[in-house]
Amino acid sequence: MMTFPSKRKASISGNLKRLLSGLPLIEALCILAILFIYLPILVLITFSFNDASIGIFPLQGFTLKWYLALVTDTRFLETTRNSLYVAAVTTVVSCVLGIAAAFGIAYHKFRLKKILARFYISPFFLPGQLLGIALLSFFAFLQIRLSLFTVMLSHIVISIPFFYLILSARLQGIDRSIEEAARDLGANNFQAFWRITLPMIRPSIVGSAIIVFATSMDNFIVSFFTIGADSTLPILIWSMLRRGVSPSVNAVSTILLVVTFTAAVAVNRFVDVKLQLV
Amino acid sequence: MNRTRPTSRTDAKLLFQLAPSTLYLLVFFAIPGFVLLLYSFWQKKGFSIERVFTLKNYLTVLTTDLYIRVTLNSLIIGLSAALLAVIISYPLAYGLRFKLRRYQSTLLLLIFVSVVGSYLARIYAWKSILGQKGLINQILLYAGLVQEPLSFLLFNRFAVIITLTNLFVPFAFLPIFSAFQNLNFDVVQAARDLGAGPFQVFYRITLPLTLPGVLAGFMYTFIFATSDFVVTSLMGGVSGLMVSKVIADQFGIAFNWPLGSALAFVFILTLASGYLFLVGLSRWLNIRGAGA
Numbered sequence: 001m002m003t004f005p006s007k008r009k010a011s012i013s014g015n016l017k018r019l020l021s022g023l024p025l026i027e028a029l030c031i032l033a034i035l036f037i038y039l040p041i042l043v044l045i046t047f048s049f050n051d052a053s054i055g056i057f058p059l060q061g062f063t064l065k066w067y068l069a070l071v072t073d074t075r076f077l078e079t080t081r082n083s084l085y086v087a088a089v090t091t092v093v094s095c096v097l098g099i100a101a102a103f104g105i106a107y108h109k110f111r112l113k114k115i116l117a118r119f120y121i122s123p124f125f126l127p128g129q130l131l132g133i134a135l136l137s138f139f140a141f142l143q144i145r146l147s148l149f150t151v152m153l154s155h156i157v158i159s160i161p162f163f164y165l166i167l168s169a170r171l172q173g174i175d176r177s178i179e180e181a182a183r184d185l186g187a188n189n190f191q192a193f194w195r196i197t198l199p200m201i202r203p204s205i206v207g208s209a210i211i212v213f214a215t216s217m218d219n220f221i222v223s224f225f226t227i228g229a230d231s232t233l234p235i236l237i238w239s240m241l242r243r244g245v246s247p248s249v250n251a252v253s254t255i256l257l258v259v260t261f262t263a264a265v266a267v268n269r270f271v272d273v274k275l276q277l278v
Numbered sequence: 279m280n281r282t283r284p285t286s287r288t289d290a291k292l293l294f295q296l297a298p299s300t301l302y303l304l305v306f307f308a309i310p311g312f313v314l315l316l317y318s319f320w321q322k323k324g325f326s327i328e329r330v331f332t333l334k335n336y337l338t339v340l341t342t343d344l345y346i347r348v349t350l351n352s353l354i355i356g357l358s359a360a361l362l363a364v365i366i367s368y369p370l371a372y373g374l375r376f377k378l379r380r381y382q383s384t385l386l387l388l389i390f391v392s393v394v395g396s397y398l399a400r401i402y403a404w405k406s407i408l409g410q411k412g413l414i415n416q417i418l419l420y421a422g423l424v425q426e427p428l429s430f431l432l433f434n435r436f437a438v439i440i441t442l443t444n445l446f447v448p449f450a451f452l453p454i455f456s457a458f459q460n461l462n463f464d465v466v467q468a469a470r471d472l473g474a475g476p477f478q479v480f481y482r483i484t485l486p487l488t489l490p491g492v493l494a495g496f497m498y499t500f501i502f503a504t505s506d507f508v509v510t511s512l513m514g515g516v517s518g519l520m521v522s523k524v525i526a527d528q529f530g531i532a533f534n535w536p537l538g539s540a541l542a543f544v545f546i547l548t549l550a551s552g553y554l555f556l557v558g559l560s561r562w563l564n565i566r567g568a569g570a
Contacts, residue, residue, distance in 0.1 A: 030373035033366050034385065037392050037447055040403035043413065044396065047406060055402070056411035097299040104295030108288065120299060123307050125498075127505030129522055130314075130542055131307075133529050137317050137539065138310035157306050160299055214394035220508065225529065237398050241512075253399035260395045264387055 041257065048250035055247070066251040075236060076252070082148055083233040087216035090155040091209050097156070098163025099205065105164075106171040117168075124161035131157065132225030139226065146228025154226045155219060159212045163205075170204040203267075210267055214260045318539035327535060335540035345524065345541060349548060352520040355435060356504030359442040363450035363499045364492055366443070370451055371488075375458035386455075393448045401509055404441045408432045408513075433515030441513060442503040449502060450495035457491025493560045500556075501549060521545050 047055050051063035070076050098120075105117050123131065135154050139146060174197070182192045220234035227235055233256075237249050318335055321328045339345050374382050407413045408431040415427040431437060461484065469479045507522035514520065521541060528538025 024377075026369055026373040026377050029369035030378060030385075033370040033447070034388060036366060036444065037389065040400040040407065040444060041392065041396070043406055044399050044403040047403070055406035056409065057406075057413055057416040097302055100295045101299040104292055108292050110292065116296065116300065119303065119308075123303065125501065127501060127522075129505055129507050129526065130546065131310075133525065133535075133538065133542060134310035134314040135306065136529060137535060138306075138313045140535075141313050141316075153306055157303065160303065164299070211390075211394055218394060218397050220398055221506075234398055241398065241402055249399055249402065253396035257391070257395045261391050264391050 044250045045254050045257070047247060048254045050247065053247060055250070066247040067255075069248050070251055070255075073248070075231070076233075076248075079231045079233045079236040082231060083217050086148055086152050086155060086232060087213045089152050090159050090216045091213045094156045094159030094212060095163055095205065095209055098160045098208075099167050099201075101160070101164050102167035102171055106168055107176075120164045121161045123157050124165065128158070128219075128221035129225075132222045135222070136225045146226055146230075148227070148230045148232070150226045150228070151223050151230070151232065154222045155216045158219075158222065159216065162212055162215075163208050166204050166208040167201060170201050174200050207267055210263050214263070217256065314539050315543065317535050318543050320536045322534045322536050325533065335536045336544070338537060339540050339544050345521070345544075348519050348521040348524055349545060351435070351518075352504050352522065352545070353548065353552065355438055355442065355510075355518070355520060356500050358439045359446065359503040360450070360496045360499035362439065362443040363447045363503075364454070364496050366447050367451035367454050367495060368488075368492065371455040371458045371491075372484075374455060375461070389448050389451060397445070398508065400445065401441055401512055404437070404444065405432065405513060408437050408440070432513055433518070435514075435518040437513045437515075438509050438518035438520070441509045442506060445506070445509070446499040446503050449498045453494035453498065454488065454491040457488040457494075461487050489563060490560070493556060493563075497553060497556055500552065504549060504552075505545075 043055075046059065048066055049062050049064070050059050051065070052060040101120055105113060105120070131154070135150070135157075136146075139150055144150060178200075179192050179196045182196045183189075187195070218234060219232075220238060223232050223235055224238070231239075233252065237252060240249050317327070319331050319333070321330060321332050321334060374385055378385065405412070409415070410427045410429055410432075412431070414431060415424075418424045419427060465487070466479055466483055469483050474482065504520075505522050507520065507526045510518055510520040510523045511526070514523065522545075525538050525541050525545070528534045528541065532538075
């Protein structure tokens with residue numbers, strides 16, 4: 001790099017520029033941004049250990065009673081089971097459908113390919129509320145009773161695009177000649193897929209599955225419109241919040257955050273998930 | 279190539295791969311959208327819905343002052359939140375790409391986890407931050423900056439914008455960061471070698487090359503923030519009332535699905551025009567960027 005010392009450099013604006021580039025301004029802004037993102041999360045974790053029934057400052061002292069209250073709360077245990085069930089089925093079904101679609105689009109040439117590819121990702125861009133009321137009208141129109149099952153059907157709609165997007169990005173990056181080489185060496189289609197292609201896309205599948213599972217567990221907006229009389233964890237949290245019982249909500253959320261975080265760290269450590277969005 | 283030549287076998291395979299998800303999304307995504315459209319042309323009669331074609335709902339939406347006001351309010355709130363989210367995300371993405379390389383994966387993980395965890399509880403936590411006895415008031419009182427706790431922090435437009443910004447910063451961040459990751463550092467280096475100062479490099483190289491990411495991030499945040507109904511319900515008050523809350527009410531307590539659907543479609547059209555405007559703007563900016 002070449003610089004030419006000149007009189008202009010010594011001007012006030014030059015000094016100011018040098019001062020600014022010397023200050024860790026960007027670093028400071030980064031830390032502020034992360035703090036801003038995590039501010040409510042830190043607050044809710046703090047309140048989950050706070051010995052007061054409403055979320056106001058100053059803090060009242062340390063307690064574990066909000067966590068203990070959860071263990072004995074049958075509604076909490078039941079809705080957790082419901083949420084796990086919905087999230088598990090959603091993840092498995094949307095995984096199979098989304099990945100198959102990604103292969104179909106990536107490995108073939110045909111008319112309407114572009115339109116179909118757009119169709120697959122479109123639910124991703126539709127706000128949850130609009131999808132929720134559309135599905136509510138649809139189920140009502142067909143006189144299908146709302147239940148955990150309709151919630152599941154709805155969650156799959158938003159999860160297919162996710163698997164499709166991540167896997168399409170991954171498939172673009174892999175070298176298909178390796179699979180071809182395996183075939184030339186006598187592997188059949190299934191062997192070539194199972195032993196060559198699958199190991200290459202596995203990290204993307206695991207990463208997407210964790211995100212889809214966690215988003216389904218946390219989904220409130222779509223569930224709210226499609227659940228009827230049943231209940232998932234976020235629906236229970238909503239009803240608790242409306243009655244003003246917040247500390248247990250904070251405890252639930254803290255547990256969920258810890259679980260999500262651990263899962264994400266584990267994936268990051270054991271398989272190499274690259275960030276491949278859009 | 280042999281593989282891509284259409285044969286009945288690859289056709290069967292293609293059908294096998296694409297038919298399930300296509301059918302699923304047709305049945306549970308496209309058709310529900312159409313059913314919602316049908317509802318917007320029907321009419322509420324007492325506690326049931328009369329399946330007779332009418333334009334009354336759309337007329338009501340377009341002639342009622344309240345509905346137009348809350349739709350505009352939604353746009354103002356959504357645009358503000360999207361703008362703030364981009365302003366916060368840009369230095370963060372820049373820092374993660376160029377300055378904090380050592381902590382990059384840890385910080386990415388932190389940002390990622392915040393997206394998938396505790397949507398409702400985070401909104402509620404903002405009540406504890408902005409409330410009369412909230413974090414901010416306690417800090418201000420302690421520092422002696424105010425005598426009385428501020429009451430204007432909650433239940434208004436400001437509270438909604440801050441909370442929505444907080445919820446959707448990661449949605450603005452991810453595309454921007456992705457643009458930074460695709461930024462070829464050689465170009466930056468070349469500009470430097472040719473004598474460009476840090477500010478010139480930023481304005482003429484870095485910013486134009488990351489602008490598509492900024493626009494994508496802005497659009498995601500705008501769409502999601504504008505249509506969120508939970509934040510406005512919990513902390514919107516009067517000035518923070520958004521059309522999403524009004525729509526949710528039509529499908530809940532008011533039980534006027536036809537009116538709710540009409541509101542939703544007018545809202546979708548408004549969003550779509552906003553989106554097209556932004557697409558047009560980005561095209562225009564790209565041309566400018568190429569010319570400069």
